[in-house]
Amino acid sequence: MSVKVLHLICPTGYYGAERWVNALVGANDDPNIEYHLAITDEPGASDEVLERTSLAARYHHRVPMGSKFDLRVIARLVTLLKEHRIDVLHSHGYKSDILGVAAARLAGVVSVCTPHGFENANDWRLKTYMWLGGKSFHWFDRVCPLSGDIARELIQRYQVDARRIRQIDNGVDLGEVERALVKPEPRRDSLFTIGYIGQLISRKNLTATLEAFAHFYGRHPRSRLVLIGDGEERSGLEHRSSELGISGAVEFLGFRDDRLGFLPTFDVFALTSSLEGIPRCLMEAMAADVCVTAFDIPGVDQLVDNGRTGVLVSNGDTLALSRAWSELAAAPAKRSELAGAGRNWVYQRFSASAMAASYASLYHDLMSRQVASHA
Missing domain, CATH: 3.40.50.2000 (Glycogen Phosphorylase B;)
Known part of the structure; x- marks a missing residue:
């Protein structure tokens, strides 16, 4: 079964999460997985993750965002998901999780998120994003922490149902x-x-x-x-x-x-x-x-x-x-x-190829379950 996966990130530079996404898509060797990469085009954003990705330009997407938190992005994401017939939305980061899971639900596509770690936040804006991001975890079909410690925090701090969690260890290119x-x-x-x-x-x-x-x-x-x-x-x-x-x-x-x-x-x-x-x-x-x-x-x-x-x-x-x-x-x-x-x-x-194989298996499993639920 062919699966189209859209990775969504709100980039502020080219750091851990951005590098992680490019390591994952670059290591993919499953011919039945088609990756797309979307970033929010907002004030202060960096498009370096697109500039450095191995994905061809036709799989790059910029979603216009009028401010640091523009809810109109949700409708734009829904349109993007439908136009490209995306099967799975996979988000990274508090803000992209909030916007992404809402769009995935409205578009009727499978949703996955990868928490890359949690911040020690003092800024009230970041605290707000973290709180809303924690609430959004409950709406994803799968939450995929990078380590057992993040998985335990999801369960203990954010009260995420363990059945929604699938740990896939971090990988490096x-x-x-x-x-x-x-x-x-x-x-x-x-x-x-x-x-x-x-x-x-x-x-x-x-x-x-x-x-x-x-x-x-x-x-x-x-x-x-x-x-x-x-x-x-x-x-x-x-x-x-x-x-x-x-x-x-x-x-x-x-x-x-x-x-x-x-x-x-x-x-x-x-x-x-x-x-x-x-x-x-x-x-x-x-x-x-x-x-x-x-x-x-x-x-x-x-x-x-x-x-x-x-x-x-x-x-x-x-x-x-x-x-x-x-x-x-x-x-x-x-x-x-x-x-x-x-x-x-x-x-x-901790190779990126092992991580990519684990995610490919996850996407196929989720799509098989969705097909079976609609049969």
């Missing part, structure tokens, strides 16, 4: 990592380099990274911290690095198209997030054969087995993280051993 490593960035010097790639947002808890590095730098002055990415926390983080007296050793490189090429220049990768699904940035670092270090939180522990595929320290313990870096700086052979084991684990368990 290993081909993208491999292509980036063909011509990596050259190492500039022998400074011990701690790196991070991702959004500079509150739940990434990068203040903790800076504080851990301040402890480390005091004992290891021939070191640097490199932060690649952008977000609303950047100015505050720059100010904090100055307060800590480490601004001369911390590099904020901003958003980089060639971000993956920097991974081989890192001696260790650092992730001090307070909240995650299964973090793509950590999977990319592991796939690039970089030793990873992180706070021990749900989601991260799906990737990092402490002492075997990387190093975990207690959540929030910046002194322990600093000590872990010191130990790794003194033991290059140990770093190499952890990096190799981490790379093998990602390749075995």
Whole structure:
């Protein structure tokens, strides 16, 4: 049975969810799945997810949106779904979940959403989106969390019926990592380099990274911290690095198209997030054969087995993280051993092709059930 699937996202840049969508559609090898990709064309939106997708232009769709939350989009989505005879709408993110499930219900198509993680929100607008997004979960035919921890939160916090939930583990485009490593960035010097790639947002808890590095730098002055990415926390983080007296050793490189090429220049990768699904940035670092270090939180522990595929320290313990870096700086052979084991684990368990096969199976199953219900 042929199945047409429309992925819907309200993009603010080219970050985890946008990369996830392109990894999924790029890894599809089921000839009976036809993917389409729609973005809301709104003030401040980015169309980079369309520019970078492997899908042909005829499968790209921009849905006009007059404001940050324009309910007229629902009617426009219904028209889009009907015109292209879409079978499944698959949404990503609070806002796209709210708009997408309403349109899917009105158009009479199957609906799926993938929660990529939950925010620690202070902004009232984001809190409102989260609340409405939580309510929308109950209307989807399937909710597909990226990890067991997200699945438990859906059940415990949002009271989603477990029968609607189908966990499909996160996957990373290993081909993208491999292509980036063909011509990596050259190492500039022998400074011990701690790196991070991702959004500079509150739940990434990068203040903790800076504080851990301040402890480390005091004992290891021939070191640097490199932060690649952008977000609303950047100015505050720059100010904090100055307060800590480490601004001369911390590099904020901003958003980089060639971000993956920097991974081989890192001696260790650092992730001090307070909240995650299964973090793509950590999977990319592991796939690039970089030793990873992180706070021990749900989601991260799906990737990092402490002492075997990387190093975990207690959540929030910046002194322990600093000590872990010191130990790794003194033991290059140990770093190499952890990096190799981490790379093998990602390749075995978290490939985009395995994720794509699981979703193809889900779509076919949902369509078979719909056909049977209408028989």
